[in-house]
Amino acid sequence: MIDFTLIFRILVFPGFTFILLLTLFCDWMERKIEARLQNRVGPMVAGPGGILQPLADFIKLLTKEDITPREAKKTVFKFAPLVAFTIMVFAFCFIPVDGASVLSVNGFSGDLIVILAFATIANFLLFLAGWASCNPYGTIGSARVLTQFLGYDIPLFLIALTPAFIAGSLSIATIASSQVIPFILLAPWAFVLFIITMQAELEKDPFDVPHAESELVGGLETEYTGAKLAFLHLTRDVQVVFGSALVVELFLGGPYGPVFFGASWFWYTLWFVLKLLVVVTITEYITCVFARFRIDQVLSGNWRILLPAALLSLMLTVALVTWVYPLVV
Amino acid sequence: MTDIKTWARVKSPWVLHFNSGACNGCDIEIVALLTPKYDVERFGVKLEPSPRHADVLLVTGCVTQQCAERLKSIYDQMPQPKFVVAIGACACSGGVFEGNYNVVGGVDKVIPVTAYIPGCPPRPEAMLDGVVKLLNALNPPKAKKQPKPAKEPEVAKPEVVVAHAAQPVVEEVKPIAKQ
Numbered sequence: 103m104i105d106f107t108l109i110f111r112i113l114v115f116p117g118f119t120f121i122l123l124l125t126l127f128c129d130w131m132e133r134k135i136e137a138r139l140q141n142r143v144g145p146m147v148a149g150p151g152g153i154l155q156p157l158a159d160f161i162k163l164l165t166k167e168d169i170t171p172r173e174a175k176k177t178v179f180k181f182a183p184l185v186a187f188t189i190m191v192f193a194f195c196f197i198p199v200d201g202a203s204v205l206s207v208n209g210f211s212g213d214l215i216v217i218l219a220f221a222t223i224a225n226f227l228l229f230l231a232g233w234a235s236c237n238p239y240g241t242i243g244s245a246r247v248l249t250q251f252l253g254y255d256i257p258l259f260l261i262a263l264t265p266a267f268i269a270g271s272l273s274i275a276t277i278a279s280s281q282v283i284p285f286i287l288l289a290p291w292a293f294v295l296f297i298i299t300m301q302a303e304l305e306k307d308p309f310d311v312p313h314a315e316s317e318l319v320g321g322l323e324t325e326y327t328g329a330k331l332a333f334l335h336l337t338r339d340v341q342v343v344f345g346s347a348l349v350v351e352l353f354l355g356g357p358y359g360p361v362f363f364g365a366s367w368f369w370y371t372l373w374f375v376l377k378l379l380v381v382v383t384i385t386e387y388i389t390c391v392f393a394r395f396r397i398d399q400v401l402s403g404n405w406r407i408l409l410p411a412a413l414l415s416l417m418l419t420v421a422l423v424t425w426v427y428p429l430v431v
Numbered sequence: 432m433t434d435i436k437t438w439a440r441v442k443s444p445w446v447l448h449f450n451s452g453a454c455n456g457c458d459i460e461i462v463a464l465l466t467p468k469y470d471v472e473r474f475g476v477k478l479e480p481s482p483r484h485a486d487v488l489l490v491t492g493c494v495t496q497q498c499a500e501r502l503k504s505i506y507d508q509m510p511q512p513k514f515v516v517a518i519g520a521c522a523c524s525g526g527v528f529e530g531n532y533n534v535v536g537g538v539d540k541v542i543p544v545t546a547y548i549p550g551c552p553p554r555p556e557a558m559l560d561g562v563v564k565l566l567n568a569l570n571p572p573k574a575k576k577q578p579k580p581a582k583e584p585e586v587a588k589p590e591v592v593v594a595h596a597a598q599p600v601v602e603e604v605k606p607i608a609k610q
């Protein structure tokens with residue numbers, strides 16, 4: 103007996119199709135916000151308000167000629183973007199969207215660690231993608247990706263542990279459902295630190311040194327064309343949505359919110375998407391108002407400021423969880 | 432299927448800008464095209480850093496002998512389908528530099544050109560018009576429904592109209608074989 107509910111959940115909602123549509127929508131949102139902040143209007147010809155612009159870009163890239171340079175390491179060059187995309191989507195499947203995640207109803211204890219590891223692996227595959235293209239700009243770009251994410255993964259993990267400590271669990275579903283008071287109110291400093299670290303992890307301004315156009319042409323994407331480029335772009339966009347979803351789950355109370363009438367999964371999805379859009383807006387705002395750091399500033403900022411700050415935040419949380427929060431919650 | 436393909440291509444032309452020996456006048460006008468006032472991202476136009484990502488190559492300036500090789504290799508690096516727009520009198524024919532000892536001539540001496548936008552330098556509006564005509568040539572109007580002409584908001588209109596200023600006209604857009 104085939105379980106059609108599971109297949110539906112994986113392929114349509116809240117699985118693959120939902121993630122893809124959400125990603126394209128967030129991409130459009132980002133471009134619109136960026137345009138508005140720069141006093142422009144942004145895409146507006148493709149579809150109403152330009153909402154189909156990311157889709158048009160994606161389809162166009164899929165239909166373009168696919169070039170593999172003679173010097174490139176063919177296998178890695180061809181498959182790294184696709185595998186990175188797959189891993190990101192798989193990681194997203196662990197995030198409870200409508201009150202439950204795609205794969206299982208409650209996840210399992212420790213899935214927070216698993217999805218953070220998946221995000222790291224996807225980043226590593228992006229590095230491989232750039233490295234395999236054997237283009238000077240591509241290799242410099244991917245070397246920067248590597249230095250940056252190796253550094254920022256440590257604070258990211260440490261800060262992601264803050265909500266886990268407060269909730270007393272490493273399972274995302276439990277963390278999300280135990281937020282009667284959203285953790286952003288209990289640990290606002292961790293939220294701020296997490297947003298900053300995520301900005302670096304997602305390689306957005308002011309940390310976008312790995313694909314600084316003025317220095318590196320296209321960074322690790324320089325040699326990519328056609329479908330492979332489409333999947334590289336898509337991987338980046340899924341990463342953005344995934345990071346924002348993580349913030350929602352860890353600090354903003356996950357998909358939970360008031361249910362007014364009808365099915366709870368509808369309201370949960372609605373709350374989830376709304377919170378997600380708020381986070382995307384915040385990160386995009388940061389992207390627009392900051393200029394780019396140099397790579398050495400990015401790295402010393404990580405090791406000198408963010409890492410100690412993350413450790414301090416962790417210590418503070420442990421102290422608060424032991425002595426203060428029992429009085430509040 | 433072909434319809435979707437054409438739609439996507441028309442809605443998302445990514446451009447690469449190459450200066451093959453211009454006096455920088457045309458380049459400044461191209462940069463003006465990307466500023467908030469004209470904002471070509473409305474049409475899905477994005478300035479791409481790498482020729483591998485681009486659909487349209489915007490060439491400014493006459494082709495000098497040194498640049499001819501580079502222009503050719505940049506053109507070869509672009510994935511099919513690709514289009515070339517020659518911007519400025521120099522790119523169209525060599526302009527004021529025609530006949531110079533180190534100048535090959537217009538861009539079409541080196542690579543096939545799809546659209547010519549004359550002017551010295553052409554106004555951003557003329558470039559927009561040229562790009563829109565190029566896109567419409569890609570998407571031949573159906574019998575009944577004309578493709579929507581690109582909307583130009585009020586701000587895009589020239590504010591100061593100098594008397595006798597020759598209005599730049601896009602002269603011709605060569606019909607392109609549909610891909």
Ligand code: SF4
Pocket residue numbers: 452453454455456457491492493518519520521522526527550551552553
């Ligand atoms: S057309 Fe005029 S502005 Fe453009 S490159 Fe030539 S001389 Fe300069």
